Amino acid sequence: MHDCGATRTRSQLTRDLGLARGTASVLVAGLAEDALLHEEPAPGHARGRPTQVPGPHPQGPVALAVDVREDAWELAACELGGRVTVLAVVPHDGTPQGTLGPLGEALAGHAHRLGSRVIGAGVALAGPIRHGGLVDIAHLGWRSVDVPALLSRRSADAPTPPDDAQGTAPAQGTAPAQGIAPAQGIAPAQKARPPLFVGNDTALAALAEARRGRLRGVRVGVHLHVDFDLGGVLVVDGHAVPGASGSGAEFGHMRIGASDRLCPCGAIGCWGTDVGANALLRHVGLAYGGGRGREQAERVLATSEEAVAANARALGSGIAALVNAHDPEVVVLSGHGVELLKRAGEALLAACEPGLMAIRRDAPPRIEGSALGWRGSLLGAMESVFDAFLTTEGLELWRKSHPDQACDTPDRQSVTHSTLNGESAP
């Protein structure tokens, strides 16, 4: 249900999973009692007994997901199936405290308001992440910033909203979560702090692409995310290759091309300095860097053919190098990459082809724009939370914290177990 975006009917899912109909009925009833899913009649069903579509339960688990860009952060509540409700988009000053302080308060506020429905928070950041949470964002001057520590320090300091303000007192600068109801019957203050998952924005965009986008079912793919500069990662069997310390998604910092420009990361001639909003601004002589100038860059992208073509050529020649190295089935572009491909696809391909080995030129991989728009990193942050939740341990914890919903479901465990072993109940 989660993987298909809550779009398939119960009978389709029953077939997909190779279940007997009786087993599926018992499973669905158990999952509904656990407040994990809820069925609605399929739209447009005219005659007879309506076909049911399993979707998220109105009291079901919520993953808080955040995309921290260089100029603003976006916070959303996500339900099983991938439905996203944006809670806040807040500009920040680019400092670690000025960015993560208000974000920590917003996370704590929404976790308090939604109570036991919140199963975790996933945070995407525009820089390499090492050792589970130390982030460097070169353009903003962040070095080894301890993201979990800064987020939790501020959320621990944040005043606890009074109980009568639940649902009406979101954290500063945020909007109420329309359509996302707080948990019923369980005092939020009794709940432990939900787990936090921190990841690189490109790696998380690639994860979302592997689950719900162009990398779905792809064995070897390359994902490139273009924002102020360029990030990229190799995706194998649905997983971004993380590197030894977790900071593997850094194709933008390879020396490709003839530039000897110093990159804020400390290296010289990085590919990412020639692709993205900073490169567009530089091309037309505007100030760039520090996560500033998004709107001007979007104007340049919409109006300056020359700047767009230069970006696309730089992107194309780097893609050739990656294709030679990794032999991917597909190269997916997200962020500004979608627009670069749309507006200057020919220039991009013309720059790519001469760099390809002859054996690659015969059957070059597809180069495609993401179907997820700018949402990839946010959706990937959501997936990181649900990946930990949709496990035996995660679901057991959920059932324990929702005893009212789970108390009168007989023999569910044995049914689940036999299903996981591939047997079908009569």
Ligand SMILES: [Zn+2]
């Ligand atoms: Zn660099």
